[in-house]
Amino acid sequence: MGLLAGLLDQASVYLEGQNLWVLGPAAFGAFIVVSVVINVLNQLLFKDPNQPPVVFHWFPFLGSTVVYGMEPYKFFNKCQEQYGDVFTFILLGRKMTVTLGPKGNEFVFNGKHADLCAEEAYTHLTTPVFGSGVVYDCPNHMLMEQKKFMKFGLTTETFKAYVPLIKDEVVNYFQTSPFFSGQSGKVPLSTAIPQLTLFTASRSLQGREVREALTTTHADLFHDLDMGFTPVNFMFPWLPLPHNAKRDRAQKAMAKLYLDIISRRKSGEESKKEIDMIWNLMNRSYKSGESLSDLHVAHCMIALLMAGQHTSMATTTWTLLHLAAKPEIQKVLYEEQIKVFGKDLAPLTYEKLSELKMVQNVVKEILRVHPPLHSIMRKVKSPLHVPDTNFVIPSTHYVMAAPGVSAMDEKYFKNAKEFDPFRWVGHEADEDNAEKFDFGFGLVSKGTASPYLPFGAGRHRCIGEQFANVQLGTIISTLVREFEFTLPPGQKDVPLVDYNSMVALATAPAMVHWKRRAGSNH
Numbered sequence: 001m002g003l004l005a006g007l008l009d010q011a012s013v014y015l016e017g018q019n020l021w022v023l024g025p026a027a028f029g030a031f032i033v034v035s036v037v038i039n040v041l042n043q044l045l046f047k048d049p050n051q052p053p054v055v056f057h058w059f060p061f062l063g064s065t066v067v068y069g070m071e072p073y074k075f076f077n078k079c080q081e082q083y084g085d086v087f088t089f090i091l092l093g094r095k096m097t098v099t100l101g102p103k104g105n106e107f108v109f110n111g112k113h114a115d116l117c118a119e120e121a122y123t124h125l126t127t128p129v130f131g132s133g134v135v136y137d138c139p140n141h142m143l144m145e146q147k148k149f150m151k152f153g154l155t156t157e158t159f160k161a162y163v164p165l166i167k168d169e170v171v172n173y174f175q176t177s178p179f180f181s182g183q184s185g186k187v188p189l190s191t192a193i194p195q196l197t198l199f200t201a202s203r204s205l206q207g208r209e210v211r212e213a214l215t216t217t218h219a220d221l222f223h224d225l226d227m228g229f230t231p232v233n234f235m236f237p238w239l240p241l242p243h244n245a246k247r248d249r250a251q252k253a254m255a256k257l258y259l260d261i262i263s264r265r266k267s268g269e270e271s272k273k274e275i276d277m278i279w280n281l282m283n284r285s286y287k288s289g290e291s292l293s294d295l296h297v298a299h300c301m302i303a304l305l306m307a308g309q310h311t312s313m314a315t316t317t318w319t320l321l322h323l324a325a326k327p328e329i330q331k332v333l334y335e336e337q338i339k340v341f342g343k344d345l346a347p348l349t350y351e352k353l354s355e356l357k358m359v360q361n362v363v364k365e366i367l368r369v370h371p372p373l374h375s376i377m378r379k380v381k382s383p384l385h386v387p388d389t390n391f392v393i394p395s396t397h398y399v400m401a402a403p404g405v406s407a408m409d410e411k412y413f414k415n416a417k418e419f420d421p422f423r424w425v426g427h428e429a430d431e432d433n434a435e436k437f438d439f440g441f442g443l444v445s446k447g448t449a450s451p452y453l454p455f456g457a458g459r460h461r462c463i464g465e466q467f468a469n470v471q472l473g474t475i476i477s478t479l480v481r482e483f484e485f486t487l488p489p490g491q492k493d494v495p496l497v498d499y500n501s502m503v504a505l506a507t508a509p510a511m512v513h514w515k516r517r518a519g520s521n522h
């Protein structure tokens with residue numbers, strides 16, 4: 001049996017490797033039929049009880065790519081029903097072993113670096129966009145140090161400075177944007193929110209010069225670089241397509257923007273008073289004594305821009321859509337603003353943001369229902385036993401966690417499909433009380449066997465969570481003070497999810513209607 005399985009495998013690999021263009025249409029058709037037959041026989045006859053079950057698929061190489069890509073959660077749920085929490089599917093020729101549920105989350109997030117490697121899973125996509133030498137284009141211990149450097153730039157002091165900057169950007173946006181002229185109107189969130197999150201993140205974390213460049217000289221370049229951050233580039237980042245050529249040009253130009261800022265600052269031409277991430281990174285050195293080079297500062301800045309932009313943009317959009325669908329929650333949020341800031345609505349401050357429990361619960365609930373990242377991947381480096389099963393995952397596989405599946409499971413959250421921020425009342429300090437561990441970039445929760453992990457866990461855990469909360473909290477508070485939102489007449493629910501992008505976005509145009517609040521200041 002084993003020999004026949006091996007031969008079938010080899011035959012399938014051989015057939016896949018043939019140059020199809022030199023075969024005529026009839027031979028091509030025959031090739032497809034033979035490949036399908038071999039592939040199906042392989043799955044039916046040679047199941048290995050010591051490996052996770054393989055999701056049935058007709059075509060080799062293509063496997064379950066289309067069903068997974070179109071609706072990953074539907075695919076995960078169906079496979080979970082049929083095969084259990086651990087199964088393997090084929091994603092463009094790669095064997096992906098999915099591990100679901102809190103234990104599955106723990107298996108991937110808490111894996112040892114020697115067994116599970118993030119850089120091999122992500123570098124194809126990220127390195128052409130971020131640039132060389134950082135994040136997934138360097139050894140893992142360097143990434144841990146880079147994350148520590150980034151965290152130094154995300155302190156209470158910086159957050160205090162950021163809140164008024166972010167608020168000013170939001171106010172400036174709705175005062176100048178054609179979408180917000182008059183006393184009422186409608187706004188396509190798919191267009192407006194990417195601009196709003198880019199302007200707010202760049203003005204605060206990235207610094208004034210970057211903010212200015214992103215509306216003037218570098219607006220198109222950012223767009224071109226962003227276009228390189230697409231799912232197809234997970235597999236084919238090197239294809240000689242126009243968008244990849246543009247991505248490469250834009251990466252160099254964006255890096256130069258940062259390098260010029262660094263050089264002006266070093267020469268004393270720029271004011272040293274502003275607090276931002278560039279200043280922070282310019283002053284960091286690795287444990288080895290080697291300082292972070294200017295080029296690596298530039299590349300870390302691009303990584304931060306990209307990591308924050310997509311996730312915050314998706315979260316802000318979903319928040320406004322769900323608030324529009326439930327005006328009663330907007331009322332609670334507005335009342336909270338009055339309770340915390342007084343009836344004249346004193347200016348937002350970082351200290352006061354932490355008192356806005358309902359804003360925090362809304363963000364938490366949005367991240368439960370719409371976690372921006374649906375699939376977390378690692379390359380398996382040595383055969384790995386899955387606890388409580390007979391399965392050993394071979395080192396030719398990748399593993400995939402999907403914490404969004406457990407976050408929407410009735411087993412862990414009652415009425416899991418329902419957007420209900422009140423479910424978090426009384427659970428505000430859960431993570432603060434959990435046991436902590438330092439992977440090299442500060443303490444993070446050790447326990448990763450949780451059904452709710454929108455910011456990941458373990459050594460690759462997000463370092464941007466607090467910044468995201470400051471940014472989202474300030475944007476939501478500012479908008480709730482000024483506007484009331486509703487869904488377009490006749491639209492009963494929020495739009496469907498669009499999985500064609502790097503994050504789980506709302507299907508465009510994601511329109512909401514707005515009305516200025518009586519007595520608003522602007």
Ligand code: HEM
Pocket residue numbers: 118143147150205304305307308309311312315367371372373376377453454455456457459460461462463464465467468
């Ligand atoms: C709502 C907002 C955000 C969400 C839901 C989110 C989610 C995540 C998740 C799930 C991971 C783990 C990825 C993995 O394990 O493979 C991660 C890692 C990371 N995030 Fe975030 N993120 C958010 C905002 C941000 C922001 C604003 C920044 C930057 C300021 C940022 C920077 C990073 C970095 C540097 C990593 C580390 C990657 C690694 O160690 O491999 N994130 N994020």
